[in-house]
Amino acid sequence: MQTQHAKIMNSNVDLSYFGMQSSWGVTKHPGGKRATDELALMCCIRPESYVLVVGCGVGATPCFLARKYGCRVMAVDISPEMVEWASKRVGGNKLQKRVECRVADAQALPFGDETFDAVISESVNAFVPNQPKAIHEYVRVTRPGGYVGFNECAWVETPPQELLDFVRTAMNAPTFLTPAGWRNLLTSAQLADVRMQTYRMTMLRQWLDEIAELDRHDWLERTRALWRLTVMTITEPQVRQHIKTMVPSRMVIKNLFKCLGYVICAGKK
Numbered sequence: 001m002q003t004q005h006a007k008i009m010n011s012n013v014d015l016s017y018f019g020m021q022s023s024w025g026v027t028k029h030p031g032g033k034r035a036t037d038e039l040a041l042m043c044c045i046r047p048e049s050y051v052l053v054v055g056c057g058v059g060a061t062p063c064f065l066a067r068k069y070g071c072r073v074m075a076v077d078i079s080p081e082m083v084e085w086a087s088k089r090v091g092g093n094k095l096q097k098r099v100e101c102r103v104a105d106a107q108a109l110p111f112g113d114e115t116f117d118a119v120i121s122e123s124v125n126a127f128v129p130n131q132p133k134a135i136h137e138y139v140r141v142t143r144p145g146g147y148v149g150f151n152e153c154a155w156v157e158t159p160p161q162e163l164l165d166f167v168r169t170a171m172n173a174p175t176f177l178t179p180a181g182w183r184n185l186l187t188s189a190q191l192a193d194v195r196m197q198t199y200r201m202t203m204l205r206q207w208l209d210e211i212a213e214l215d216r217h218d219w220l221e222r223t224r225a226l227w228r229l230t231v232m233t234i235t236e237p238q239v240r241q242h243i244k245t246m247v248p249s250r251m252v253i254k255n256l257f258k259c260l261g262y263v264i265c266a267g268k269k
Ligand SMILES: C[S@@+](CC[C@H](N)C(=O)[O-])C[C@H]1O[C@@H](n2cnc3c(N)ncnc32)[C@H](O)[C@@H]1O
Pocket: 018, 026, 027, 028, 029, 054, 055, 056, 057, 058, 059, 060, 061, 076, 077, 078, 079, 082, 104, 105, 106, 107, 121, 122, 123, 124, 127, 128, 129
């Protein structure tokens, strides 16, 4: 049995949770673009806004915001591989004039005070070791009157131990809070007018949201990654063993969608 952060390095493919995502070139958050739109509206993103997207993953949201809202975006992620994906996507969409990508840790942002009109993050803070410190950083780099908002998975019902164990092993040990816990992070950071919507997830809805997020390039990368993984699964016993530990029981899947929802939450500085 592996430790929760263990990586299996094999044929240059890292089989940890984020290693798999960066090898597939696809990251995700609950609710897809629909949820990003809701977060953008809560944070009053407009064409003249300068927006920081923390934990940008492969860059779908920075490109979406720049295209749909016409704003300028700074996109950061702690993983250089993710930033590479994001930069490629920005180039492919010819958005270099409006979107910049950099490696940075949410807990120590390399930006001056009051730089951005809005700071948003989607499915990131659950993976950050010191959540209050990250929120403090978001508030620090936001201008007075600007917004800090996020979309995060939340326990809407108490999870059984088997589900907690699965989430810890398969998903890089996130700290999902309850909706009240997430709201409290924003209110404790002295943000005003904190608004929050809580949603439940269904497997079908989440799957459709994820599919809707993919562009032609994503499909190609997914097919390539799936092929690599299939070959490795057939040829490497170590990979087969790892994949077995990642497959949830039916009970875990049932409880996952019963107990885990998500919140879209924002406050004003
Ligand atoms: C579940 S993915 C979501 C990515 C993206 N927001 C999306 O919706 O597709 C979480 C991302 O957060 C990044 N991340 C984790 N810890 C971070 C930190 N301390 N600072 C910045 N990014 C972080 C990971 O590298 C990963 O790209």
